[in-house]
Amino acid sequence: MTGTSDAEAPAPPRASPPIIAVDAMGGDNAPSEIVKGAVIAVRELGLRVLLVGRRTEIASLLAEEGALRDIPVVHAEDNLAMHEGALASWRRPRSSAAVSCRLIRRGDADALVSAGSTGGIVATSTVRLRTQPGVLRPALAVTLPTGETPTIMVDAGANADAKPEMLVQFAHLGCAYAQTAFGVRRPRVGLLTIGSEPGKGNKLVRRATELLSATSEGSQAMDFRGNIEGHDLLARKVDVVVTDGHTGNVALKSVEGTAAFAMDLVREALTSTTAAKAGAFLQRKALRGLRERLDSETYGGAALLGLNGTVVIAHGDSRAKGVARACQLAHDLAGGRIGDQIRRRVHHRPPTWLHRLAQSDAPPASAPGALPPAPEGR
Numbered sequence: 001m002t003g004t005s006d007a008e009a010p011a012p013p014r015a016s017p018p019i020i021a022v023d024a025m026g027g028d029n030a031p032s033e034i035v036k037g038a039v040i041a042v043r044e045l046g047l048r049v050l051l052v053g054r055r056t057e058i059a060s061l062l063a064e065e066g067a068l069r070d071i072p073v074v075h076a077e078d079n080l081a082m083h084e085g086a087l088a089s090w091r092r093p094r095s096s097a098a099v100s101c102r103l104i105r106r107g108d109a110d111a112l113v114s115a116g117s118t119g120g121i122v123a124t125s126t127v128r129l130r131t132q133p134g135v136l137r138p139a140l141a142v143t144l145p146t147g148e149t150p151t152i153m154v155d156a157g158a159n160a161d162a163k164p165e166m167l168v169q170f171a172h173l174g175c176a177y178a179q180t181a182f183g184v185r186r187p188r189v190g191l192l193t194i195g196s197e198p199g200k201g202n203k204l205v206r207r208a209t210e211l212l213s214a215t216s217e218g219s220q221a222m223d224f225r226g227n228i229e230g231h232d233l234l235a236r237k238v239d240v241v242v243t244d245g246h247t248g249n250v251a252l253k254s255v256e257g258t259a260a261f262a263m264d265l266v267r268e269a270l271t272s273t274t275a276a277k278a279g280a281f282l283q284r285k286a287l288r289g290l291r292e293r294l295d296s297e298t299y300g301g302a303a304l305l306g307l308n309g310t311v312v313i314a315h316g317d318s319r320a321k322g323v324a325r326a327c328q329l330a331h332d333l334a335g336g337r338i339g340d341q342i343r344r345r346v347h348h349r350p351p352t353w354l355h356r357l358a359q360s361d362a363p364p365a366s367a368p369g370a371l372p373p374a375p376e377g378r
Contacts, residue, residue, distance in 0.1 A: 018048065018335050020041070020048065020049045020110070020327050020330050021052050021074070021111065021112050022034060022038050022041075022100075022114075022327065023052055023079075023100055024051040024052060024053035024058050025053040025054065025079030025080075025095075026079065026096065026097060026115050026117070026121070027314070027318055027323075028082065028115075030079075031061060033319045033320050034051075034115065034323050035062060037320040037322065038051055038071055039062070039065045040320055040324040041323070043067070043070070044324070045324060047331050049071055049327060050072040050074055050103075051071055051072070052099050053076050054079075055073050055075040074100075076094060076095060076100075077094050078096070079092070079116070080096075080117050080124070081117065081120075095124065097114055097124045100112045100114070101124060101128035104309040110310060111311070111331070112125060113312045113323070114312075114314065115301075115314040115316055115322075115326070116316070117316070118316075121311070122140070125138075125307055125309070126304075129307040131308070132306055132308055132339065132346065133343075135173075136163075137169075138304050138307050139154045139156075139158050139159060139166075139304070140155055140156040140245070140303070141154040141173065141174055141302060141303045141304075142303075144233055144234060146235075146236045147236060149182050149239070151240070152239065152241070153192075154170040154242060154305070155170050155243065156245065156248045157248060158245050158304065159245040162204065162245065164207040165211065166244075167191070167212070167244065168208065168215055171189050171222060172345040173305040174189070174239075174241075174242060175222050175240055175345065176305070176338055176342045176345055177305060178240055180337070180341055181336065184239050187222060187238075187239040187240050188224075188225050190226065190227065190232065191205060191208060191241075191242050191243070192228055192229075192230070193227045193229070196226070196232075198227070200227055205227070209227065212224045225237065225238055228241065230254070233251060301315055301318070301322070301326045303329065305342065310330055310333045310334040310338065310339070311330075312326050312327075312330040312333070
């Protein structure tokens with residue numbers, strides 16, 4: 001199944017439910033927890049899943065779960081190590097991530113889910129799936145725990161150095177995500193910077209504000225609300241937060257760290273006295289809901305938007321539940337035709353000069369260094 005050239009044109013979208021290719025060898029807890037997560041995705045969520053990796057290991061784990069006949073396995077002899085970055089796509093062309101991308105290009109799968117190295121997965125999928133026409137750079141979109149309808153932040157680490165035109169496209173990518181995954185008709189967009197007043201921020205932010213304001217004016221697909229600050233990230237003021245990958249990754253880690261710290265304090269307070277323990281017992285259902293809301297695995301991971309295929313990167317330490325949620329997210333995005341949503345928003349390739357501007361700091365495409373900048377670890 002894996003002999004087709006990567007130069008093959010992408011297959012047309014299928015009418016049946018999407019098939020999710022799960023990188024069984026990627027992640028701190030691979031392959032055991034990845035296989036268990038795939039089994040949950042099939043049995044409890046009703047998804048169509050196939051596992052990619054070393055066939056003997058995967059088959060043994062599936063047999064333990066009694067699911068050997070339920071989930072197909074595609075052999076891949078290699079895998080990306082968790083420490084590998086952007087150059088991994090060149091060093092390991094037969095990795096489970098690379099084989100998964102090949103399946104998508106052939107039409108044998110519709111989406112990739114991996115808990116492997118973020119830098120390696122971004123680079124591998126970008127090289128092998130390619131960006132959609134008109135998309136300057138793919139971007140990582142993550143959901144922030146803001147309630148029933150989460151806030152989406154783009155970019156969360158794929159592009160440490162961005163240009164104003166890229167931030168405009170990130171806004172469109174985030175809006176396509178909000179519409180596809182959460183049914184937000186006209187997403188509210190905010191630009192993350194150091195002050196909410198107009199004119200605040202560096203040159204990148206100020207120019208991006210001008211472009212986004214012009215793009216949003218009279219648009220039925222985007223409602224640009226201007227600047228937002230760090231303390232607005234969880235306040236539900238907007239549906240989509242736009243930023244460069246460096247700032248976005250720092251903001252994401254800050255939110256995750258704060259949530260973990262807050263949960264530790266709550267746990268400490270609720271176990272400090274006998275009365276507190278009794279109160280915690282009476283409120284266990286509410287506390288369980290709070291813990292799940294703040295658990296990063298609840299949201300499935302980050303979606304890499306702008307490629308000719310759906311890619312979801314789960315947290316590196318994901319366990320079975322997180323892998324299953326990542327499969328659900330990939331199913332929702334691929335089934336909702338997010339690629340078509342993005343294609344309608346970025347409906348034509350920008351002028352050649354704009355592409356030269358966006359790629360001005362990139363080496364020639366034939367060199368290994370032509371890969372997108374390696375994202376900061378999540």
